[in-house]
Amino acid sequence: MVKIGENKVLVCINEHPNSNTLLRVADKKAKELNCGWIVLYVEPLENYSIDKDSQRRILHFLALAKEMGAEIHHIKSYNSLETIITFIDDLKKSNNLVEHLIIGQNSNVRFFSRFKSSLSEKIARKLRKTAIEIHIIPLIENSNSTNFIDQFKWDQIKIRGIAFAFAITLVAGLISEVAQRLLPVSWQVKISIVIALFLLSSIISSMLHGLIPGLIVSILGFLLIDYLYIFPIYSFEIGSPSDVINMVIFLISSIVLSFMGAFNKGYGVDLLRKRRRSQVLYEIYRLASEARDKDHAIRILHNELSKLLEAEVVFFLPSDNENNDKKIYPPDINLKSEDEEILLKCWQESCATGLGTSISFKSEWRFEPLATARDEIGVIGVKIPNSLKLDASFGLLLKTVAEQAGAILERINLVAKMNESQMREEREKLRSLLLSSISHDLKTPLSSIIGCLSVYKRMQNSQRLTNENASELTETALEEAQRLNSFISNILEMTRIESGDVEFHKEWMAPNIVIEQVISNMRNRLKDHELIFHDLDKKIEVEMDVEMTKQVLQNIIDNAIKYSPKNSQIIISCQLDENGFLYKIKDCGPGIANGKFEAIFDKYERLMYSDSKVAGTGLGLSICRAIMTEQGGFVRVTNHKDGGAEFVVWLSHFREINEVVL
Amino acid sequence: MKLKGCKVVVIDDSKAIRSFLRAFLEDEGMEFYEAANAIEGFKICQNEKIDLAILDLGLPDFDGLEILPKIKQIENKFPIIVLTARRGKEVVESVYAKGADAYLSKPFALEELLEIIEKKLCLT
Numbered sequence: 001m002v003k004i005g006e007n008k009v010l011v012c013i014n015e016h017p018n019s020n021t022l023l024r025v026a027d028k029k030a031k032e033l034n035c036g037w038i039v040l041y042v043e044p045l046e047n048y049s050i051d052k053d054s055q056r057r058i059l060h061f062l063a064l065a066k067e068m069g070a071e072i073h074h075i076k077s078y079n080s081l082e083t084i085i086t087f088i089d090d091l092k093k094s095n096n097l098v099e100h101l102i103i104g105q106n107s108n109v110r111f112f113s114r115f116k117s118s119l120s121e122k123i124a125r126k127l128r129k130t131a132i133e134i135h136i137i138p139l140i141e142n143s144n145s146t147n148f149i150d151q152f153k154w155d156q157i158k159i160r161g162i163a164f165a166f167a168i169t170l171v172a173g174l175i176s177e178v179a180q181r182l183l184p185v186s187w188q189v190k191i192s193i194v195i196a197l198f199l200l201s202s203i204i205s206s207m208l209h210g211l212i213p214g215l216i217v218s219i220l221g222f223l224l225i226d227y228l229y230i231f232p233i234y235s236f237e238i239g240s241p242s243d244v245i246n247m248v249i250f251l252i253s254s255i256v257l258s259f260m261g262a263f264n265k266g267y268g269v270d271l272l273r274k275r276r277r278s279q280v281l282y283e284i285y286r287l288a289s290e291a292r293d294k295d296h297a298i299r300i301l302h303n304e305l306s307k308l309l310e311a312e313v314v315f316f317l318p319s320d321n322e323n324n325d326k327k328i329y330p331p332d333i334n335l336k337s338e339d340e341e342i343l344l345k346c347w348q349e350s351c352a353t354g355l356g357t358s359i360s361f362k363s364e365w366r367f368e369p370l371a372t373a374r375d376e377i378g379v380i381g382v383k384i385p386n387s388l389k390l391d392a393s394f395g396l397l398l399k400t401v402a403e404q405a406g407a408i409l410e411r412i413n414l415v416a417k418m419n420e421s422q423m424r425e426e427r428e429k430l431r432s433l434l435l436s437s438i439s440h441d442l443k444t445p446l447s448s449i450i451g452c453l454s455v456y457k458r459m460q461n462s463q464r465l466t467n468e469n470a471s472e473l474t475e476t477a478l479e480e481a482q483r484l485n486s487f488i489s490n491i492l493e494m495t496r497i498e499s500g501d502v503e504f505h506k507e508w509m510a511p512n513i514v515i516e517q518v519i520s521n522m523r524n525r526l527k528d529h530e531l532i533f534h535d536l537d538k539k540i541e542v543e544m545d546v547e548m549t550k551q552v553l554q555n556i557i558d559n560a561i562k563y564s565p566k567n568s569q570i571i572i573s574c575q576l577d578e579n580g581f582l583y584k585i586k587d588c589g590p591g592i593a594n595g596k597f598e599a600i601f602d603k604y605e606r607l608m609y610s611d612s613k614v615a616g617t618g619l620g621l622s623i624c625r626a627i628m629t630e631q632g633g634f635v636r637v638t639n640h641k642d643g644g645a646e647f648v649v650w651l652s653h654f655r656e657i658n659e660v661v662l
Numbered sequence: 663m664k665l666k667g668c669k670v671v672v673i674d675d676s677k678a679i680r681s682f683l684r685a686f687l688e689d690e691g692m693e694f695y696e697a698a699n700a701i702e703g704f705k706i707c708q709n710e711k712i713d714l715a716i717l718d719l720g721l722p723d724f725d726g727l728e729i730l731p732k733i734k735q736i737e738n739k740f741p742i743i744v745l746t747a748r749r750g751k752e753v754v755e756s757v758y759a760k761g762a763d764a765y766l767s768k769p770f771a772l773e774e775l776l777e778i779i780e781k782k783l784c785l786t
Contacts, residue, residue, distance in 0.1 A: 455689070
């Protein structure tokens with residue numbers, strides 16, 4: 001007996017071989033809610049009796065349910081729907097509220113049953129306004145559904161189809177008439193040929209334009225044959241009973257052929273749609289696979305899937321920083337609290353929820369987990385518009401979409417992780433290289449300083465130190481100490497820029513003022529070279545971090561001084577190209593060795609070969625690159641045709657200024 | 663003085679190192695030759711009847727480890743001291759494997775270098 005005063009889970013089973021799925025779902029639900037569950041089997045007393053296998057199955061299911069701890073109710077009835085509703089009402093009267101109703105739906109629907117609602121749909125409709133949550137469990141996946149039924153929708157009927165129907169009827173009528181009138185009597189066209197002609201027209205119509213045009217041809221054909229060929233001719237009356245039978249047979253055949261043609265067309269359209277969907281899906285996934293990162297991929301998937309499904313699509317992903325916040329794309333979406341609940345359920349239980357699933361059937365949203373064999377990445381939500389037919393093939397499409405999207409996002413995640421670990425490895429390698437290089441670059445000038453001072457002291461002690469020796473040794477020691485200092489400053493600067501410690505303050509500034517200040521600061525170092533400066537012929541301002549850009553120019557000019565012979569020219573110019581502003585710094589040194597145009601900026605490269613370079617100089621250009629990258633520009637080098645290197649420092653934002661003349 | 667008149671070549675790309683070694687070794691009475699790269703150093707070794715070579719490893723044209731066996735093959739046999747900032751067991755092993763007579767890491771004490779020079783020149 002039913003215990004009194006408790007919420008219940010009610011499951012309605014039938015003889016379907018997969019009804020045990022329903023029992024499992026009900027059992028799970030009851031355990032989840034910690035309440036009892038009831039199995040109701042309504043045995044139909046309609047004009048068919050169930051076969052022995054089905055009977056055996058039902059008995060087995062009922063026994064199974066009993067074993068699982070359910071209460072069993074077996075009612076015989078002519079009206080399953082009414083019986084179930086009454087049963088629920090009776091429970092309510094005895095103070096037992098049905099909280100969840102689980103019912104199966106045979107998705108393998110037969111041809112004519114498409115035209116009527118299934119029991120589950122009827123129950124869902126009846127109980128729509130109650131507090132009962134209805135779970136409809138599909139019992140067989142039907143992947144061969146056709147969109148035959150779509151052809152009855154008004155929006156599917158096209159004027160072209162109707163026009164075609166009239167036209168083909170007219171053509172068939174004309175052919176018959178012309179044949180009747182023009183052909184010799186011995187060739188006399190029989191009525192059966194005319195009928196066959198109209199049947200042919202009707203099947204062509206339905207195959208090309210669907211059911212309605214086919215049916216129109218059938219009816220028009222019927223009327224035309226009656227009017228033109230059935231005695232009394234030129235009237236819609238039918239004279240003899242045999243003609244009545246003939247005409248009825250014609251009409252039925254024509255209608256049946258129309259249905260067959262339409263079904264065929266529906267199947268074809270369905271295949272075509274499937275093929276188109278797979279093509280579109282393939283294209284979407286190809287695009288998304290090429291995405292730069294996860295956000296980009298989601299944007300592509302969102303845009304393309306919204307177009308494909310003609311519905312609102314939303315992605316929910318756990319945030320990268322591992323708290324419980326969800327990242328939502330598009331971010332402006334608003335979900336009702338009950339939709340949020342089923343979304344959470346989809347995420348937690350990794351199963352499809354919402355419209356058309358066993359969990360919260362009534363929602364207008366359908367959520368599918370973006371899950372792969374490895375991991376659950378997030379949830380994709382589709383707001384299904386009323387106009388969309390939610391058949392099994394659509395469900396399958398959503399599932400495929402979710403699986404594929406999951407796979408793509410997982411791949412991007414993996415690649416990102418791999419890159420990250422590669423980067424970490426690279427960083428480690430660089431760090432150890434940096435350490436050994438720093439120790440090397442520190443030691444070389446340091447050993448010179450120690451050496452110079454030791455020799456100085458030794459010679460002084462033995463009183464053999466000449467003035468010449470003393471001055472050479474102290475000068476060398478001083479130079480080396482300065483080199484050491486510049487090396488340490490460079491290392492520290494580099495570390496600060498790369499670790500993001502340096503804040504960039506961009507401002508609009510006249511580029512000629514910047515370079516003039518740099519030249520002025522360096523005038524001592526430039527005294528052995530001839531400096532030529534070409535300014536632009538118009539006034540502009542460039543967006544840059546002034547101090548950082550000065551540092552870049554200083555390092556490059558310093559480099560030019562070091563590598564070009566005394567009294568040679570260093571030519572600096574300001575120029576514009578189609579996209580931005582550039583400083584060019586040309587020197588008359590040996591130029592850059594082939595294949596080293598990138599390497600000279602590369603800290604890594606520099607560190608690899610630091611042993612053979614002059615200590616304390618190589619990182620200057622790496623710093624230039626770090627600074628320029630940081631402020632959205634670049635620095636490059638080429639060899640100009642007269643020999644020597646030509647550095648380009650490029651910045652993207654510039655504006656012309658009109659000077660006000662007073 | 664044992665070292666007086668001995669010809670020494672310092673092959674090092676650091677001008678500072680060459681500079682103070684010149685002051686130091688000339689003060690010790692040695693005849694001083696210097697080279698800033700491997701090829702130049704090799705030529706001096708070949709042409710000047712050198713008694714001792716002091717070789718850096720990180721040279722701009724060839725690595726010291728590459729030029730070392732070639733210097734070693736010069737008919738007039740003389741000791742080679744490798745003077746480098748490179749450190750580690752592997753470096754020391756490869757230096758000796760290529761035929762160096764001594765290894766000294768930078769920075770170094772003058773006395774240490776002097777001791778090795780004397781030892782190596784006496785042995786030959």
